[in-house]
Amino acid sequence: MKQRDIIFLLFDTARADSFGCLGASRDTTPVLDSLASDGLVYERAYSNSIWSLPAYASVFTGELPSEHGAVDWEQRLNGNPLVEYLGENGYRTGCVSPHLLSGDFGLSDAFDVHHVVNNFDERLPYPDESVTQTVKSRTQSGKYDSLLEKATDFTSLAMRQRSYRAFMNGVAYFRTKIRNRRGEWTDDGADEVLTRSREFLDSGVGPRFLFANFIEPHAPYRPPAEYVHTYLDEDVGVDRLEKALSKSFVGATAGNVTIGERDREILRALYDAEVRYLDDRIGEFLQNVEAQSEGPDPVIVVASDHGDLFGERGIWGHQSEIDRDLAHVPLIVSHPDLPAGRVESPVSLRQLYTFFTSLAQGDICRINPRDTVITEYFGWDTQLSIEPWDEYENVSVDKYRQYQVALFHEDRFVRFDSAGTAEAFDLETHERLEGGVTKGDREFLAETVGDPHTIHREFRERESGFEVTDELQNHLENLGYM
Template sequence: MTARNVVLIVFDTARADVLASHIAEESPETSPLAKLATEGTTVETAFAGSPWTLPSHASLFTSTYPSKHGAHAGHKRLESGRRTLAEAFADAGYETVAVSNNTWISDEFGFARGFDEFVKTWQYVQTEADFGAIARTQLGTDRLRAALGRLFDGNPFLNAINAIYGQYLRRRHDDGARRTNEWVADWLDNRIDDRPFFFFINYLEPHLEYRPPKEHAERYLPGETTYEDAMDVPQDAWGYIAGTVDMDDHDFEVLRSLYRAEIAYLDERLGELRRYLEAAGEWTDTVFVVTADHGENIGDHGFMDHQYCLYDTLLHVPLLVHGGGFTDDEPVDELVQLPDLGPTLLDATGVDAPTYRAQAQGRSFHPESAASPREYVVAEYLAPQPSMTALRTRVGRLPSDVRRYDRSLRAIRDEEWKLIRGSDGSTELYHIVADPEERNDLSAGRPDVMRRLDRMLDEWLASFEQAEPSGSVDMAEGTKRRLEDLGYLQ
C-alpha cells in the first residue's frame, strides 16, 4: 500500500528512552504519541548517523553519512553535490514545504533546496535578511548602532518587526511549536494545489534550554521542587563540562523532569497537528513519521547537551511510522538508521527517484522492501562542536581532561557489540546487550571483537568516496547569535 503524502517530523534532541517511557506511561486515549505507536509501526532500534543537528539532518535529507555529504563542524553547510529528499519529491511532482524551528536547518546552511516554501519561525515575516537577534548583538549604544546598521539592509519596516519578534516575543509561549501548528493549519485551510505534498517539520522544544510550560513541568518535578526553583537550575552545558558550573544529582533530576515535560508538551502539539490533517481529509492518505535528529546527555557520561561523544544517549532515536504500508504490526527490532528513511519514504509513496537512490547509503525498511536487514550501524563525529578555541573563549582556561575532546570519532555497532574509535588513537568497546548504558569499557579484554569491528569500520569507509568540502562557510551575525542562544558556540 502506498501513500500519497508524507509528513516527516523531527523532535529535535529527543532521546529514544525518554520518548518510550512517556509512551509506556500514557494511554492512546490521552497521548497522541501513544495512539500513533498503537496504530502504526515503532522502530525500537533506530540510530542517528551523527550526534548533533547539522550533520544528522544532512544525513536524513540525503541518505548519506557525514563522510560522504561533507556537512559537519569542520564545514557547516550541506553543499549542492548531494540530492535532498525534498528535491527527489519535487522531481516527482510533489508540493514541498518545510517549517524549521532550528537555525541550523535553514537556507543559510543548504537545507532549503527542493522546497517550494521554507518557513523559519524565528522570523515573524519571512525575509532573506536575518534580524531575529538584532537586540542581543551589542550592549548600550553599541547595540543601537548595530541595530540601525542592519535595519536598513533590505526592508527597514519588516526588519524592525523581525527584530522585535525575535528578541521579545517568539519564546513567550514555547520554542515555536505553537506558531508552527498555526502556520500548518492556515496552509491546509487555504491550499488549492491538488498535488501530493512532502511536509518537513523540525520542532525544537526538547532542546536546551528546557523551558516547558509550567503546567507540564509541575507534573514531573521531583518532591517539593517548584517551577521557579526548577528554572533556577543551571543549564550551562559548557560551563559544566569545563568545571566552572557545579551540578549535583538533584539538579540533574530536575533537568530530566523538565526535559520529560518538553516531550509531554510536544505530544499535545502532535495531536493538534494530526487533527488539522484529519480535518483537511489528508490523514488517511499520508505516511506520517516522528523521529529525532539525535538524543541528549543530561549528566550521562559526565556530559550535558549532545557533543564530544558517540554514546547511545545521543545516537538512539525514536522512530514511529504510520501509513504507507506501516500498520499496527509488531515493533521493528532490526537495526535502522536515519539515512534509511529516505529510501523507505520513496518506497512508501511509490516514487522512483533514481538519482537520489543511486547516491543513498541508506536502505529501505518498508514492509515490502527487498533490502536485506542491516548487520551494523555507523555514526560519525568528524570535528568537535564547539571547537576548543570557541569553548575556551566562552569559559576561560580549559582543564586538561577537556582538551582530550579535540578529536574526531567514529562508532560501529552490531546487535551485540559497539566500538568507538577516536582520531587520537583512543578506543572504547561495549557489550551493549549486557551493558546498554555503556559503562564498562572492554577494549582491553576483547581483542578479537576489537579487531573484527575495527576491520568492519575500515571496510565501510573504503566502500565510498569521501567528501572533501573546501572553503569557509560564512554565516550572518544574527545567525551566530541565535546559535549561541541554542548553546552552539562558533
C-alpha cells in the first residue's frame, strides 16, 4: 500500500470561471492551468452549499448540509470524520487557515497541527471595549458622514472616559483605514498560509495531509498593491477603487444600494487580481514542494467552497438563493498515477471525503461523476447577523427565509424551496425552462433529501445553544456578514 502525501488547497469564493482552464476571460491562473493540463479537471463540480460553513462541513463529513447540520453561524460541527479517519490510518494532518477553522465550529479540532493566520490588520485588541461599541453602534445607525467625523467622535469619547483600551483600538482601526485609503494593500494571509504549509510538509514523517485555505477572493477585494492594476488602467486611483469597494453587497442584493456598471467592472477586475495573486504564490509553493520532496509525488487537489456574483440575476456576493455561478466551482486533481483528462459529468465537493479516504488506503481512484448532485441553502438569515426583511422593506421573508435545494444535472438544474416553488433552468444560459421540472426530479428529491417543507420546519424549530465569541464576531464583521 503506497500512501502519498495529500495537499488540499481550498479557495474561498472562487467561481469556476475565474480559472483559465474553466473559461476565464483573463489570464488569471497560468500555474493552476498548467497543473490542470497534467491532471483531471472536473468541468461540472458543484459545492453542496453557497457559503463557507456548510460547504466546508460537507467536504469533511461527506454529508449533505441537511445531514451534518452546520448550516448557520449558531451551529457547531461535532467532530471531523475525514481528518479523524486519515489520522487513524497513519496520516499526520495539518491545517493552515485564516478562516472558519479557527476553532469555533469544530472543523479544526481533529488536526494534529492547526495554525490560525491572523489575516485582518484591523482586528481590534479590545473588541468589547465600551467606547468602541458605542461608535460601532453609531456607525451602524448612519450617524457619521465621513471617516474624519467618526475619528473625531471616537477621540472625544475616549478622552472623556480616559480609556487606554479605546485608544489602542482606535490606533489599530484607523491605521488600517488610512493604509487602505492610500492603497497600501497587502494580502489576506496567503503568504503566511503557504509559509506555514511548507513548514508542516518539511516537519515530521509522512504520509501527510495538508489543508491550506485562502480567502483572498472574498470581499472586500483588496489585492496586494503590486497587483491592483493587473486588470485595471494605471490611472484608476485609490479613491475610485475605494468608492466601488464601499458598496454593500447585502444592500445591493436587497435592492437598496445601486452598484453601477463601472463599479462592477472595477470589482471584478480586483477579484480577478486576487485570484492571479494566489496563483503566483501557489506556483512558488509548488516549486518548493517539488524541490524538497524526497518521497513519492503528492496528490494535489485544488477547489473552491463556492462562487461569487457580480450582479447576475440581481445578486451580489454569495447569498439569498442558490444560483448556478454560486454552486459551480473549480476542482482540479493532480494524481501521479492517473491519466490527465477532463470530466464533463457532475460531481460535488462532498465526494472529496470518499476520494481522500480511498487515498489513505493506498487506492488509485478518481472522483466518480454522478447523474445528479445536490446543493442546499437554509435561508439568507443563516449567513447574516441581521434579519434582512427587517432591515430592508422590499425583502420578502416569505421568499428569502425558505430552505432551498437544487439538483444539478448535466444540462439543467432544478431548484425547489420549502414554500412549494419548483423551477428548472438551462445550465448554459440560466434561462428558466417551462415544464422543466420532471416527475423524476421530484422522486429523486424525495428519495435523497426528503420533503423541503419538513426540513425547513425542523431546522427553524431547533435550538443550538451556541455562542458567537468576540473573536469570531470580529472575523465575520470583516468578511461582511455582520
